Amino acid sequence: MKILYIHGFASAFDPNNEKVKQLSQIGEVIGVNIDYTKSRKEIQQQITQVILQERVDLLVGCSFGGYYAGLMGTLSGLPFVAMNPVTNPKQDMQKFLGKGTTFAGVPYEFTEQTLEDYPVFANGGNGLVLLDLADDVLDTHAIAEQLTPNYQVITFGGGSHRFDHTENALPRIVEFYEHSKFVN
Numbered sequence: 001m002k003i004l005y006i007h008g009f010a011s012a013f014d015p016n017n018e019k020v021k022q023l024s025q026i027g028e029v030i031g032v033n034i035d036y037t038k039s040r041k042e043i044q045q046q047i048t049q050v051i052l053q054e055r056v057d058l059l060v061g062c063s064f065g066g067y068y069a070g071l072m073g074t075l076s077g078l079p080f081v082a083m084n085p086v087t088n089p090k091q092d093m094q095k096f097l098g099k100g101t102t103f104a105g106v107p108y109e110f111t112e113q114t115l116e117d118y119p120v121f122a123n124g125g126n127g128l129v130l131l132d133l134a135d136d137v138l139d140t141h142a143i144a145e146q147l148t149p150n151y152q153v154i155t156f157g158g159g160s161h162r163f164d165h166t167e168n169a170l171p172r173i174v175e176f177y178e179h180s181k182f183v184n
Contacts, residue, residue: 002028002055003027003060004050005023006060006065007033009036010036010100011065012102013033022170023173026174027057030056032046034068039114039117044071047068048072048075057079058078058079058081059079059081061080061081061083061085063138066082067118067121069082070085073125074122074123074124075122079128082127083130084138084140084143084163085121087143088120090116128151128173128176129151130154130172131144131154132164138161
């Protein structure tokens with residue numbers, strides 16, 4: 001299985017990231033560096049190009065990457081796993097508006113105009129949502145309530161916004177993916 005890992009806002013793909021290493025136990029993990037200050041359309045085109053060129057089987061993302069895993073999974077028909085996903089960017093991403101610095105120290109400017117183009121989390125795809133209930137950035141209890149009618153949602157006590165239970169979730173991800181092959 002080929003997994004496209006989509007990182008969160010102000011981050012970058014890192015093959016040595018703990019989540020990426022853990023996901024590598026179940027498949028080949030590739031990534032893409034996304035500049036989230038670009039338009040949603042540009043980001044969708046970038047991810048679509050990687051999906052097609054690399055023949056991706058499963059999308060996995062965390063935080064804003066989880067939002068994009070859901071969006072791109074819904075648009076492409078690919079199964080996706082969203083870890084602690086942003087579900088309402090216009091609300092959840094307000095704190096990043098303006099100038100800031102990525103985790104790697106690169107300056108950015110995230111504008112209201114860019115953020116206004118984002119709809120709420122997609123509801124039509126084939127997804128698994130994984131939530132750490134101690135996320136200190138997003139209200140994962142509300143996210144579970146919002147997404148449970150449309151997706152399989154699994155919650156883990158404790159954890160953080162970075163989603164600390166990837167290794168525990170690996171069997172559930174494999175089970176979800178295997179089942180998805182028969183659904184699609």
